[in-house]
Amino acid sequence: MDKIERRAQILARARDVFAKRGYHAAKIEDIVAAAKVARGTFYLYFEDKRGVFVELVDRFLARLHLAILRIDPRDPSRSVAAQIRENIVRVLTLFLQDRAMTKILLTDAPGLDADFDRKLRAVYEEVLNLLAGSFSEGQTLGIVAVGDTRVFAYLTVGAIKELLYQSVMLDFDEGSAERLTSEVFSFLCRGCLRIPDEG
Amino acid sequence: MDKIERRAQILARARDVFAKRGYHAAKIEDIVAAAKVARGTFYLYFEDKRGVFVELVDRFLARLHLAILRIDPRDPSRSVAAQIRENIVRVLTLFLQDRAMTKILLTDAPGLDADFDRKLRAVYEEVLNLLAGSFSEGQTLGIVAVGDTRVFAYLTVGAIKELLYQSVMLDFDEGSAERLTSEVFSFLCRGCLRIPDEG
DNA sequence: CGGCACACTGACACGCGTGTCAGTCGAGGC
DNA sequence: GCCTCGACTGACACGCGTGTCAGTGTGCCG
Numbered sequence: 001m002d003k004i005e006r007r008a009q010i011l012a013r014a015r016d017v018f019a020k021r022g023y024h025a026a027k028i029e030d031i032v033a034a035a036k037v038a039r040g041t042f043y044l045y046f047e048d049k050r051g052v053f054v055e056l057v058d059r060f061l062a063r064l065h066l067a068i069l070r071i072d073p074r075d076p077s078r079s080v081a082a083q084i085r086e087n088i089v090r091v092l093t094l095f096l097q098d099r100a101m102t103k104i105l106l107t108d109a110p111g112l113d114a115d116f117d118r119k120l121r122a123v124y125e126e127v128l129n130l131l132a133g134s135f136s137e138g139q140t141l142g143i144v145a146v147g148d149t150r151v152f153a154y155l156t157v158g159a160i161k162e163l164l165y166q167s168v169m170l171d172f173d174e175g176s177a178e179r180l181t182s183e184v185f186s187f188l189c190r191g192c193l194r195i196p197d198e199g
Numbered sequence: 200m201d202k203i204e205r206r207a208q209i210l211a212r213a214r215d216v217f218a219k220r221g222y223h224a225a226k227i228e229d230i231v232a233a234a235k236v237a238r239g240t241f242y243l244y245f246e247d248k249r250g251v252f253v254e255l256v257d258r259f260l261a262r263l264h265l266a267i268l269r270i271d272p273r274d275p276s277r278s279v280a281a282q283i284r285e286n287i288v289r290v291l292t293l294f295l296q297d298r299a300m301t302k303i304l305l306t307d308a309p310g311l312d313a314d315f316d317r318k319l320r321a322v323y324e325e326v327l328n329l330l331a332g333s334f335s336e337g338q339t340l341g342i343v344a345v346g347d348t349r350v351f352a353y354l355t356v357g358a359i360k361e362l363l364y365q366s367v368m369l370d371f372d373e374g375s376a377e378r379l380t381s382e383v384f385s386f387l388c389r390g391c392l393r394i395p396d397e398g
Numbered sequence: 399c400g401g402c403a404c405a406c407t408g409a410c411a412c413g414c415g416t417g418t419c420a421g422t423c424g425a426g427g428c
Numbered sequence: 429g430c431c432t433c434g435a436c437t438g439a440c441a442c443g444c445g446t447g448t449c450a451g452t453g454t455g456c457c458g
Contacts, residue, residue, distance in 0.1 A: 003405085022310045024223050027445065038407040043447065081394050107310045111221045121368075135391065143394045151382045152391040154365045155358040162357020163350065169320075183350045191390040192334065192351040195280050195342045202435085226415065237437040242417065400458095407452070414444095422437070428430090 007045050010035045014052045019100035023053060023108040054116065057109050060101045061123055067094050068127065071134055073141055080143060081185075088160070088184055092177040095164045102168045106161065128153045160184060206244050209234045213251045218299035222252060222307040253315065256308050259300045260322055266293050267326065270333055272340055279342060280384075287359070287383055291376040294363045301367045305360065327352045359383060 001009070013035035017026045028049055032042050046052045067090040071083045078086075095102045109120055131153040138144030144152070163180060172180075200208070212234035216225045227248055231241050245251045266289040270282045277285075294301045308319055330352040337343030343351070362379060371379075 006405090022312075024310075025312065028447085029445080039409095039446090040407055040448075041405080044405075048447080079394075084392075111223075111306045111310075113221075113224065138392075143392065145385070145389065145391045145393055147382055147385065147391070151362065151379065152386070154362045155383065155386050156391065158361020158364075159354040159358040162360060163353045165357075166353045180350070183346055184354065186344070186346065186390075187351070187354050188390045189392045189394065190344065191385075191387045192344045192346065192355070193283075193337075193342065193388045194344055195278075195388065205435090227417085228415080238416090238439095239418075239437055240435080243435075247417080402457085403455095405452105405454090407450105408448105409450100410448085412446085412448100414446105416442085416444105418438105418440085418442100420437105420439100423435090425433095425435105427432085 003045075006037075006041075010037065010042060010045055011052060011056060015056050015100050015104065018053065018056070018108060019103045023049075023104075023112065050112070050116075053104075053108075053112070056101065057105060057120075060098070060105060063094060064091070067091050068130070070130070073137070073143075080138075084188075085181055085185055088181045089177055091160070092164065092167075092180055092184075093174065096167060096172065096174045096177055099168045099171075102164060106165050128157065131156060156188060159187065202244075205236075205240075209236065209241060209244055210251060210255060214255050214299050214303065217252060217255070217307060218302045222248075222303075222311065249311070249315075252303075252307075252311070255300065256304060256319075259297070259304060262293060263290070266290050267329070269329070272336070272342075279337075283387075284380055284384055287380045288376055290359070291363065291366075291379055291383075292373065295366060295371065295373045295376055298367045298370075301363060305364050327356065330355060355387060358386065 010031070014026075014031045017030045017034050020026075021030065026049070028039065028042060031049075031052070032039050035042075046055075068087055069083070069090075071080055071087075073080055075083065110117065128150070132149045135144045135149035135152050139146065139149065163184065167176065167180065209230070213225075213230045216229045216233050219225075220229065225248070227238065227241060230248075230251070231238050234241075245254075267286055268282070268289075270279055270286075272279055274282065309316065327349070331348045334343045334348035334351050338345065338348065362383065366375065366379065
């Protein structure tokens with residue numbers, strides 16, 4: 001087994017341990033036991049526990065970034081609706097394919113420490129800005145409701161986050177992505193209540 | 200200062216420390232320093248760090264429980280819409296009034312340890328069941344969209360959670376509750392997109 | 399076959415935070 | 429004035445997890 005494989009193996013085992021026990025309860029001892037290497041070997045490949053963790057999250061965030069594409073309202077081949085749906089499917093699929101990382105990202109990553117929190121919030125902020133920006137653009141085109149686009153972004157991201165978290169906790173299979181996308185999309189288009197909005 | 204006051208004082212200081220540093224980074228040392236008591240005194244009032252933390256969360260969850268009232272579609276004095284809005288305002292206000300607890304509940308409480316997680320999920324489950332049940336009931340009355348009510352519950356709770364988290368992080372003032380409620384309510388009624396839903 | 403390089407090992411020492419407990423302090427009763 | 433009782437104190441010992449490093453094993457080259 002060469003260095004690259006070994007590194008990948010430790011990373012993968014560490015991911016499983018973090019997902020199962022949570023970051024703080026996960027001991028280096030657990031990781032090296034899962035990876036079937038000695039304590040010292042771990043330190044040949046990684047700085048420390050935080051190091052592996054950060055690398056895991058960074059890699060996942062990079063993949064997430066690739067899954068979110070900017071909407072082009074002028075694309076003649078795909079409607080805005082189709083582009084939005086594709087974004088949602090890609091994101092849901094990514095998360096449903098990697099349950100361990102989903103759990104880690106949603107429950108352990110925030111609150112790790114001040115430094116990491118800052119970085120995480122920056123990434124988050126980027127996503128929110130992209131969304132809020134798209135909503136603003138959409139408002140000028142008349143395809144987004146009037147209202148605070150920033151708040152729309154929070155509500156949208158929050159709704160999807162929670163759905164993902166629950167889906168992973170309840171072991172929804174990966175094929176659910178299509179169905180869930182339809183639910184999310186229609187929720188974004190028309191909400192879920194069918195009563196006159198007095199406000 | 201009698202025992203009850205002292206206990207309350209330690210609780211309040213502990214809450215601040217947890218909110219500022221996060222559960223794991225918060226040391227007993229920090230708490231007793233903030234409360235201006237000696238290390239030993241802390242242990243006269245609480246089992247250990249986890250003990251104070253659990254008590255803080257339990258108290259807050261109890262208040263949250265009181266803020267959420269079952270919707271009565273047959274109430275002649277208040278429309279369903281009004282009842283829903285009142286629930287949303289009460290919840291937002293509660294959280295905006297106690298920023299420290301909001302931060303603690305949303306970022307530190309999940310992932311504390313297996314036992315606490317179970318309990319937290321149970322409380323959560325209760326809220327989700329109430330919501331999903333209300334949505335189902337609403338479907339038979341024709342005031343809730345057709346679709347998976349469980350998913351509606353996830354999306355709704357997630358949207359509100361995220362909004363709260365961001366509001367607290369960005370230091371929105373307490374008076375924002377009314378405005379935010381309107382945004383949330385209209386989001387639940389009509390979503391935020393104004394494009395034909397092809398699905 | 400000797401010698402070298404390199405991945406790997408795991409016992410150990412260290413640091414940090416916790417929880418304890420013998421001791422101090424002060425108010426109230428006699 | 430002395431004793432008691434209970435709240436409070438903080439130095440200390442302990443346990444746990446970490447990171448290290450001297451040592452082992454294996455494969456390769458001359």
